Amino acid sequence: MLKDVKFQAHRLSVAPMMDWTDRHCRVLHRTLSAHALLYTEMLTTGAILHGDRERLLAYDPAEHPVALQLGGSDAADLVAAALIGEAEGYDEINLNVGCPSDRVQSGRFGACLMREPELVAECMAAMAAAVKVPVTVKCRIGVDDQEPSDSLFRLVDLCVQAGVSSFVVHARKAWLKGLSPKENRDVPPLDYPLVYRLKRERPDLTIVINGGIASLDETLAHLEQVDGVMLGRAAYHDPAILGQVDRRVFGRGEDIDAFQAVELYRPYVMGQLAKGVHLAAMTRHMLGLFHGLPGARSWRRILTVEGVKSGAGIEVIDAALAAVSGAQDERRLRRLEAGEAA
Structure with missing residues (x-):
């Protein structure tokens, strides 16, 4: 409709x-x-x-x-x-x-x-x-x-x-x-x-x-x-x-998940960093991206603690993303093991 x-x-x-x-x-x-x-x-x-x-x-x-x-x-x-x-x-x-x-x-x-x-x-x-x-x-x-x-x-x-x-x-x-x-x-x-x-x-x-x-x-x-x-x-x-x-709402296009959003945002972040914009000016808006998902706390902690440091760059986002990916992989593994045990 x-x-x-x-x-x-x-x-x-x-x-x-x-x-x-x-x-x-x-x-x-x-x-x-x-x-x-x-x-x-x-x-x-x-x-x-x-x-x-x-x-x-x-x-x-x-x-x-x-x-x-x-x-x-x-x-x-x-x-x-x-x-x-x-x-x-x-x-x-x-x-x-x-x-x-x-x-x-x-x-x-x-x-x-x-x-x-x-x-x-x-x-x-x-x-x-x-x-x-x-x-x-x-x-x-x-x-x-x-x-x-x-x-x-x-x-x-x-x-x-x-x-x-x-x-x-x-x-x-x-x-x-x-x-x-x-x-x-x-x-x-x-x-x-x-x-x-x-x-x-x-x-x-x-x-x-x-x-x-x-x-x-x-x-x-x-x-x-x-x-x-x-x-x-x-x-x-x-x-x-x-x-x-x-x-x-608009009936057009496909869903974008948090991982895709980070990748789509990445070129913008790189461009702004090259202009001298502080990483935290951008990452502060990203804190809720993985809300309710495994690894969300690590994502927020890394961006908050590391993102405010002088000279912080795209590697901070990469580290935070890796933490989320690791947490989600671990959760999938636990579910798989629980299913096999059952």
Whole structure:
């Protein structure tokens, strides 16, 4: 049945995650899925306009399709940053209306913008008029004492009038006072049915659901109700889950296992090492590749201990891979012996 589904990258995306989804992480994720939509970390307009633009916006061509997520609330600055992102070749410009951190709130962007839907719509209209690539919104269902069925629908409807047709909805409120950003990912209850209702009552919109989704089985269940699923921590801590995405979600391609992902990632690592990039900048994203498999602990230990050393090179990954292979061979041998004994 999936083979008949028209290919659309938003069916499965990997969430923008601060300090995690940098360019090295995204290339690793791309080795596992050719079709998932990848997102940058949230980048503030100030950082893009006044910071090290080349470092912040650099990405590998293999990452496409890849979206740039912006943080900001000044329409002129957002337009300027969006134009830069478009010129750099990003496939989508996304506005963060969901991050609950104090630093983000003090800058008047992120989840606190749920209280200013008119401002969000003004910013989205300005960006939509300025760039040719899609502009999208990633939001919460509400903040603090807001009634989600009111706050979410109002934000969406105003943004639709501004020219937006695609929304990623983290299906829980954000509590801006009293909860840390970490607690805001777990404590407020999830309300998937509200997001389903949004899609049902606004069928012409592209609605992607996010929040607490931990497996591809859950992903497929959500896809019965909405247009797409955005995976966050599940994809980062257990990236091998992405190796089944092309077949199970997009209905095209074959599964990629962790061993294949390492081999596909290897040329990129070699190229970055030659440019002076520290090995740990890349291997830190690989720690979960063999999650739940024999040798996973040795894999993590070798990458963590040896990968941070000065001059660490590809031999560290080779040693870690050998440890995993050895552990899996030993397990197979034990199973064979047990079977023969039986």
